Amino acid sequence: MQYVKGDILTQDGFKKGYLGFEENRIIDLRSGSPPEKPLAEGLIVPTFVNAHTHVGDSFLRKKNIKLPRNVEELVEAPNGLKHKLLRKASEEEIIDGMKTSIDEMIETGTSCLCDFREEGIKGVYQLRNALKDKKISSIILSRPRQMSYDRNEVELLLKNSFGIGLSSISDWKYSEIEKIAKHVKRKKKIFALHASEAVRENIDLILDLKPDFLVHMVSATESDLTCVKDENIPVVICPRSNAFFNLKINLKLMKKTGIDLMLGTDNAMLNTPNVLEELRHLKNSTRIFSTQELLNMITYTPRKVLNLDDCIHGLNSTCKFVVLDRESLKSVYISK
Template sequence: MIVEGTVLRGPELEPIRGRVVVEDGVITAVEEADVYSDDIVLPAFVNAHTHIGDSIAKEAGAGLSLDELVAPPDGLKHQLLRAASREETVDAMRRSLRLMSETGTAACIEFREGGVEGVEYIREAAASLPIDPVVLGRESEDAMHASDGFGASGARDADFDRLRNATREAEKLFGIHAGERDPHDINAALDLDPDFLVHMVHPEPLHYERLADNDIPVVVCPRSNLVTGVGVPPIRELTERTTVALGTDNVMLNSPSMFREMEFAAKLADVSASEVLQMATVNGAEIAGLNYGVIEPDREAKLLVLDGDSDNLAGAQDVVRAVVRRAGAADVRDVIV
């Protein structure tokens, strides 16, 4: 397979005119060449933080606080999850995963409620779809062993030392929410030496130092943080200290659209378009341990092809900026996964 157009090459997403050569699902060459295609070829997205089960409760709970919406065990979303049947939940999750795959997301890092059964739900929902959920079980060590790791709610909710050690021994991924409502749970989360943190809306100087010293990545979810009223993450300050990736968080509150998340982050924060696109591709893939998110030889060919001659994108003077700040589902020509 050969894909031609303006290719956003390598981890720096350098725009070149040329082609991507794919054999048996792997990129074998990225070549500069005179080509006639107006297409824009970029890495498929990695959505680095999702709660796909919330698909059963879209736009529920208007006006509620963060705790009233999502805090375990009695936040509204947990009540709705318990009330829904397996068929209802799996179908709703499948719809969100299908939307994500059709709009260029190759993988998501899913914090999966419901223990082992919850892990089974998302495996079933994704089984027929070209998307790879990296599933982090919650609530029990069994859920961690049944999935790709453990996704902790937050250090103020429980003592996660035992689960952290078990996850490390299993050589699986451990992520934890931190600094979403206030800074008071950040040090305890960092003490666990997690593979990544989620949110970090309220870091203080000591937390920045610890992030940098220990090279702990952060996943930010700015649309979700704004909707829940907790503030917005200091994206510029975080990117100066560690790897930062982008997630869409609860489907209850936001569509799982990386296009929308990128645009919001780019217009909110003092970061370049290239940095935001890295947050949506290579950085999320790096956190999840995936061999894609970058267009270069020997990477899996997970690609998103946009119509550069669409009414929305035609005439763009800066291709990367246009992809980040204005591209959307209507501009998708093909998703190669």
């Protein structure tokens, strides 16, 4: 048996003690000191969930293209530069880029990613291809290829993914997005979308779609955030992506309203898909959140929202974990 020791992050906060494990199974879990020298010491946390990625554009990170720091010009569907470059790229190039990002996530302690797939059913197949034989679970949210509702297409997408993740209400004709949302809800799948990223969007229209979660909400007002909290809708924030676009996220307000927050690394062309880096960026740029609150954003909260059942539940659980240095929050041990 092997051991790690320190402060174990549970759903009720940190508990001092140690874990004894063998082949990914937790055999021993108690307070005090382990009978043998531990492999590592620090904060013992479940592996991470990256709650918002677009791994399809990973191949662009290597290209060293000067990318415009403007949401509309770079990522807005369907005419942003990213979408033009994706249309020009070969399938092999896209899948290779995805594989690189997936490997990077696995190596840095991420056990699940929630990806907003683009390019319709083709995009879903590409990611499923890239994920083959990789030790990571995935929540793939797909989207129609065109900016319109087609019953058969949505049916096919929902058969092959966990749900639909759309760009935003501003990019779409609202009646079309409404039909998609209703279809997804009928099938009891996940419906999520970007909201109020660079510009504020009408929160009533967004909430009428009954989203399971929202991404960004950077330009939302206090009353928008309160409405989101009242409806119990969690929000994924992507601080490094916001920083790239010079968007200032009001974290104080987010904390004040008490919204459940998760972290995502957003477009893989801009940042590494390592969600711990996202967390460390947040920790280094603000003191608003405690270490426990930050760690919950990449462990327990996304597991609850996405219905994942792997965790450090206790004896005999198969959860993988990461040990972090208490000060820097850099990983010192990642269970295999």
